[in-house]
Amino acid sequence: MKDDREAFFVVRKGDLIGVYKNLTDCQAQVGSSICDPPVSVYKGCSIPENTEKYLLSCGLKNALYSIRASDLTEELFGTLVPCPVQQLAASRGETSSEPMTKKRSQEVVWSDYGRSCTLEFDGSSKGNPGQSGAGAVLRSDDGLWTCRLREGLGVATTSVAEYRGIILGLKYALGKGFTSIRVRGDSKLVCMQIQGLWKVKNQNIASLYEETTKLKDRFLSFQIVHILRDLNSEADAQANLAVDLAEGQVQEEIDE
Template sequence: MGDEKDAFYVVRKGDIVGLYKNSADVQALLMCDPSITVFKGYSLPKETEAYLNSRGLKNSICSIGASSVKTDLFGPLAVCPFQQPASDKEKAVQMNSSEKRLQHGAGGSNPFSSPQQNQPRRENAMAVPPVSSYCTFILEFDGASKGNPGQAGAGVVLRAANGSLVYRLREGLGIATNNVAEYRSLILGLKVALQKRITHISVKGDSKLVCMQIQGLWKTKNQNMADLCKVAKELKDKFTWFEINHVEREWNPEADAQANLAVYLPEGEIQEECERK
């Protein structure tokens, strides 16, 4: 493998292919649109950069129409580690398929020739199974209750491994206590993370009760809390890697803001915002 400082990511969305240098930008795209496909390469040739510079795709260093992708345009590529680990049999099929698609094109053609030139169309160029995040995401959760019990809301924030914001989520809970709101926000966040196919997650919240009970360090004396704790634990067990830690309230401002906005939502209504940098 090449030097990580020279690494770049080839991202396909529909018939557009973009090049990225920042892995956090790719993670944000995966969160917003898991249908895209990603490959990783090293030391992009300067001729290729010059060839692609006239195209544009948000946050990418350059882009090109997928029909113009020809042999060795991006140099050697490997399946990106963001993708879900496959079985040995699946890996063999993917590697064989990827090599055939990416390394075999129009014989003897110039990879930097004009897209207008006639060339065989490769419908499945760079096609791989749907991608998923294989990096650790950060989940921040918080619950709010105006009256305890009172009108309540759940707030969730998802961040990339480098701390950049990629997703906000809030849900109106109707009348509930603060502790119920805290658990509901955690459950909401874990469900969404699993739907986004996140496999590694680090959870942070300012509810010591929830964090300690999920860790198994505190007992659940209230039946309602025990039921919610059971649901949360069942969800956490679906992740490949999971941790949860208590933080002070001042270190959880984004999730707190979402929870307080959610208080004014009708019960069951969910609002979400995907950050597209």
């Protein structure tokens, strides 16, 4: 192992892979609840330059990175070894002092956990406030299932409509038995608040924020990222169609 100043730690939690530059951030991901998804922690000696560039190309920077397990490539992290600080694994008898080969470490760290999907959400309000609708698009990771959802909301603001979009999608995903979900939306307000980076100051939004938080906590693995508007066109289309629906009316289209 090279100088520990170049060390990094790879954490697999549910369907997400996190890369950390220090043990403090790494250990924060090892939950104490029995409801937490299984965690695997490995240590590497120097993040390859190509890996840094790849993570940056995904919009991930600073000390903490995260990617989907399905995006892993064979040469991405190089050789990894079990990390001795993984107390959770030790309690299950999973630790080993022997270095793992690249292939074997990937079999352990990147194995699938539960049913995974992607959710794209959006909201539309013609007047802000005005006639509004919520839209969501769900896709299973195996590529075999896509669902487009829309809900009429009556008169509401854009922020309310966007929250209703994510709530619509999360409820549907839970109802279909998905345990891991990656959420994408062009509402910076919703994404930053759900990540805990922005405070919720609007009383009308507070109840929707709380409902969204309770729903996300029911997933074994949850990730939310903000994307540009032009990358969210399908969910936007559903939200615009929903404006013409009666309040509370929900429509769905499923491709299998």
